[in-house]
Amino acid sequence: MRVNLSEDFKTKYKELLGDRAESLFQAIEVDSKNAFRLNPLKNNYQNVQYKLDQPIEYSKFGYFGDIDGNSIDHLSGYVYSQEPSAMYVAEVVDPKDEKVLDLCAAPGSKTTYLASLMGGSGLLVSNEINNKRARVLSSNVERMGIKNAIVINNSPKDLEGSFEGYFDKILVDAPCSGEGMFRKDPESVQYWSPEYVEQCANRQKHILDSAFFMLKDGGTLVYSTCTFAPEENENNIAEFVKRHPEMEIVPIKKYSGMEDGRPEWGHDNQDLTKALRMFPDKFDGEGHFICKMIKAGVEKSAKIRTFKNQPTKIEMSYLDKFIKQNLTSNNLSEIFKVKEDLYQAATFDNRFKKLHVLRNGLKLGEFKKNRFEPSISWMLTLKPDDLKSVYELDDDQFIKYLHGESVLIENDFSNKWIGLSYQGKLFSWGRYSNKQIKNVYPKGLRK
Numbered sequence: 001m002r003v004n005l006s007e008d009f010k011t012k013y014k015e016l017l018g019d020r021a022e023s024l025f026q027a028i029e030v031d032s033k034n035a036f037r038l039n040p041l042k043n044n045y046q047n048v049q050y051k052l053d054q055p056i057e058y059s060k061f062g063y064f065g066d067i068d069g070n071s072i073d074h075l076s077g078y079v080y081s082q083e084p085s086a087m088y089v090a091e092v093v094d095p096k097d098e099k100v101l102d103l104c105a106a107p108g109s110k111t112t113y114l115a116s117l118m119g120g121s122g123l124l125v126s127n128e129i130n131n132k133r134a135r136v137l138s139s140n141v142e143r144m145g146i147k148n149a150i151v152i153n154n155s156p157k158d159l160e161g162s163f164e165g166y167f168d169k170i171l172v173d174a175p176c177s178g179e180g181m182f183r184k185d186p187e188s189v190q191y192w193s194p195e196y197v198e199q200c201a202n203r204q205k206h207i208l209d210s211a212f213f214m215l216k217d218g219g220t221l222v223y224s225t226c227t228f229a230p231e232e233n234e235n236n237i238a239e240f241v242k243r244h245p246e247m248e249i250v251p252i253k254k255y256s257g258m259e260d261g262r263p264e265w266g267h268d269n270q271d272l273t274k275a276l277r278m279f280p281d282k283f284d285g286e287g288h289f290i291c292k293m294i295k296a297g298v299e300k301s302a303k304i305r306t307f308k309n310q311p312t313k314i315e316m317s318y319l320d321k322f323i324k325q326n327l328t329s330n331n332l333s334e335i336f337k338v339k340e341d342l343y344q345a346a347t348f349d350n351r352f353k354k355l356h357v358l359r360n361g362l363k364l365g366e367f368k369k370n371r372f373e374p375s376i377s378w379m380l381t382l383k384p385d386d387l388k389s390v391y392e393l394d395d396d397q398f399i400k401y402l403h404g405e406s407v408l409i410e411n412d413f414s415n416k417w418i419g420l421s422y423q424g425k426l427f428s429w430g431r432y433s434n435k436q437i438k439n440v441y442p443k444g445l446r447k
């Protein structure tokens with residue numbers, strides 16, 4: 001036995017699923033299939049070293065297969081590893097040029113997928129309550145070259161005060177008992193107990209109520225979990241729509257192997273057949289539940305009160321000089337400063353000022369004594385044509401650079417800040433001086 005399911009767990013699912021329970025238990029013993037997504041925000045984004053011969057039919061960017069976390073495709077944000085079932089969640093949200101809240105967002109699989117679908121338009125608010133996890137979320141947003149996201153670290157309750165009726169779409173990818181992930185992460189079985197399932201259901205209820213409060217009339221709420229537990233899925237949704245009759249469950253397109261939600265597990269609410277379940281004995285992915293709901297009423301846009309904290313004239317001149325020397329054009333807009341850091345904002349809405357913001361849009365760099373120094377986040381959004389100079393590293397130079405070493409080269413460059421690429425993918429700035437590329441790869445990313 002690879003996964004040590006408890007007797008309580010087995011008894012519960014035998015009661016709920018009858019004869020089918022055995023096939024579920026057997027599926028939990030089988031190795032899960034890995035998958036990854038391409039990132040359409042990148043230049044030539046399909047140009048990756050991995051085979052793209054097993055596309056996932058319900059995902060615009062997903063493929064079955066393994067990726068290597070040390071590969072250039074991963075480091076430069078061309079690929080993101082994601083379990084196949086989880087990929088469908090962002091597709092169900094279907095975000096457009098609008099205000100989207102991902103309320104439980106770390107480590108960022110769904111946020112980065114939402115950003116891929118938004119293609120740089122609209123505002124993506126990626127919130128995570130746990131600070132350590134929020135920082136991982138922020139680094140994934142950076143790696144994937146996302147410009148239109150603000151990453152915040154607050155509790156759902158903290159957000160309510162500022163965002164009543166604000167968002168067009170909200171995703172609650174809730175913290176759950178994780179039963180659907182047992183086969184991918186067998187260790188997690190040890191945390192399971194009937195009481196833990198109840199605790200999760202109770203926490204989810206509060207998160208859902210916060211989401212309801214922040215959703216605009218006519219807005220869409222998508223709720224998802226990676227657990228089988230009816231308490232956390234159908235039952236929670238049935239009670240939620242009872243508390244908030246303005247919410248209507250709406251159908252989700254189902255692909256092969258996807259099943260209807262079970263009304264008998266949720267107060268016999270027949271609308272739950274419109275929700276979606278993925279069980280690993282019938283579906284090529286881990287266990288998941290998704291429900292989509294719409295809030296009654298006509299959409300009206302929340303008024304935005306703006307703030308700005310502009311760089312000084314002299315700082316602007318450092319930035320202009322940097323751009324003139326190193327870039328082919330100046331496409332920046334909406335820039336603002338936080339301490340010495342310069343950002344291109346995802347939002348100037350005042351409401352975010354009170355929150356714990358980890359990044360608002362794109363960090364461009366920072367002002368040092370009498371100059372501007374660019375940040376890697378900016379590089380991860382650039383294309384080779386945006387830069388005056390790009391240097392393609394060979395295999396040895398790439399390994400050295402990732403270690404934090406400088407690299408000697410034959411070429412001469414007339415400018416100082418050059419784009420470094422490997423296998424045609426930009427992944428870092430390099431500081432050129434006298435036939436040497438000085439290492440500026442962030443210490444935390446070195447290998």
Ligand SMILES: C[S@@+](CC[C@H](N)C(=O)[O-])C[C@H]1O[C@@H](n2cnc3c(N)ncnc32)[C@H](O)[C@@H]1O
Pocket residue numbers: 103104105106107108109110111128129130133155156173174175176203207
């Ligand atoms: C299932 S995970 C989210 C996964 C993420 N959406 C992704 O696709 O990468 C749930 C997240 O909810 C967070 N969380 C825990 N308690 C919470 C609470 N009371 N309110 C909001 N989020 C909470 C956890 O820290 C965790 O990061």
